[in-house]
Amino acid sequence: MKLREYEAKKVLKESGIPVPAGVLVRSADELASRLNEIGDAIVLKAQVDVGGRGKAGGILAAEKHTAVAMARELFEKQIKGLPVREILVEQKLAIVHEYYLSITIDRAAKAPLILFSDVGGVEIETMAKEHPDAIRKAVAMPLMRDLPPFMIRELAGKAVKEVGPIINKLYRVFCEKDALLAEINPLVVTSQGVFAADAKIIVDDNALARQGIFVNRDLSEREREAEKHGFSYVELGGNIGVIGNGAGLTMATLDLIGYYGGNAANFLDVGGGAESERVMHAVRLVASLPSVNVIVVNLLGGITKCDEVARGIIAAGIPQKVIVRLAGTNEAEGRRLLSEKGYEMLDTMDLVVKKAIGVAR
Ligand code: GDP
Ligand code: MN
Numbered sequence: 001m002k003l004r005e006y007e008a009k010k011v012l013k014e015s016g017i018p019v020p021a022g023v024l025v026r027s028a029d030e031l032a033s034r035l036n037e038i039g040d041a042i043v044l045k046a047q048v049d050v051g052g053r054g055k056a057g058g059i060l061a062a063e064k065h066t067a068v069a070m071a072r073e074l075f076e077k078q079i080k081g082l083p084v085r086e087i088l089v090e091q092k093l094a095i096v097h098e099y100y101l102s103i104t105i106d107r108a109a110k111a112p113l114i115l116f117s118d119v120g121g122v123e124i125e126t127m128a129k130e131h132p133d134a135i136r137k138a139v140a141m142p143l144m145r146d147l148p149p150f151m152i153r154e155l156a157g158k159a160v161k162e163v164g165p166i167i168n169k170l171y172r173v174f175c176e177k178d179a180l181l182a183e184i185n186p187l188v189v190t191s192q193g194v195f196a197a198d199a200k201i202i203v204d205d206n207a208l209a210r211q212g213i214f215v216n217r218d219l220s221e222r223e224r225e226a227e228k229h230g231f232s233y234v235e236l237g238g239n240i241g242v243i244g245n246g247a248g249l250t251m252a253t254l255d256l257i258g259y260y261g262g263n264a265a266n267f268l269d270v271g272g273g274a275e276s277e278r279v280m281h282a283v284r285l286v287a288s289l290p291s292v293n294v295i296v297v298n299l300l301g302g303i304t305k306c307d308e309v310a311r312g313i314i315a316a317g318i319p320q321k322v323i324v325r326l327a328g329t330n331e332a333e334g335r336r337l338l339s340e341k342g343y344e345m346l347d348t349m350d351l352v353v354k355k356a357i358g359v360a361r
Pocket of ligand 1: 020043050051052053054055059090091092093094095098120121122185186197198199
């Protein structure tokens with residue numbers, strides 16, 4: 001997950017990396033009421049999730065008496081097609097020099113890769129083309145909390161006094177925040193010291209829970225229900241409902257539906273060891289999709305018991321046709337229960353999928 005500039009700067013500030021004084025506003029009126037918190041020279045920075053905002057008109061220099069009107073205009077604009085909902089209003093820095101600093105993962109080296117350049121303020125792709133010699137690289141030792149001083153010297157060269165401590169602090173941020181990217185471009189030298197004028201942090205999505213970041217996604221009613229029961233559930237828009245156990249088996253079922261020309265309505269993995277009640281909720285959930293007119297249940301009994309599955313399907317009591325493939329633990333009992341109630345069972349995935357496509361037409 002990419003943090004916005006103001007979120008990333010908050011992280012840097014907490015880690016001891018200087019950032020310009022600033023306030024985040026969500027309207028021009030809000031800025032009007034907070035002008036006294038900022039000095040005379042001001043930059044307005046649109047908080048949109050694209051790079052190169054400067055060139056796209058998302059970063060404007062202003063003065064105290066023009067800032068509100070300029071912010072009003074910026075809120076009306078789109079930057080690279082994105083609406084401006086938030087503006088970071090910052091003290092304008094008097095830039096003496098701009099550096100580039102970033103840390104990513106080098107997948108081949110299986111370690112953090114640190115890039116530093118004397119030529120900052122331009123995108124790294126441009127820099128790689130125009131000033132390849134200006135970029136210095138180092139691969140960190142992943143288990144170390146700090147970068148060794150020799151590495152910082154090699155990266156920073158003559159700038160080591162100015163930026164050395166910041167390189168190490170950004171490295172700590174990178175590790176502590178489970179980041180995939182931590183970038184300061186430009187890292188700016190002023191007469192007041194060195195500041196992160198821009199900041200970009202991408203947190204590894206696999207670490208969001210550990211980082212205490214809870215993304216406020218807009219879940220549909222059914223997605224909420226699925227989450228409640230712990231199902232892996234994705235809506236796909238077709239008319240054949242799918243319930244499987246294990247991501248592999250469920251994906252294979254989707255592939256087969258696609259292979260034979262059908263359209264799956266969803267992916268739903270009930271997980272291992274599903275009890276009858278879980279299965280019932282899964283079947284009802286998928287059946288509640290308005291587009292679904294047939295459901296394929298493809299379950300392998302391992303820890304999951306086929307008779308429990310059968311009871312769940314029967315208890316769901318849904319109007320649509322359910323076509324079942326059950327194999328494994330307690331298979332005979334499961335089949336007996338289902339056939340008693342007149343459910344259709346077939347022996348292979350291939351057969352259930354073909355049958356379901358026929359019914360769905
Ligand atoms: P990006 O274009 O999305 O990467 O946005 P940046 O925050 O990096 O800003 C782009 C450019 O605007 C920077 O490289 C700077 O040259 C300039 N800029 C940003 N903040 C300031 C500031 O406080 N003072 C001055 N003078 N220039 C700034
Ligand atoms: Mn930038």
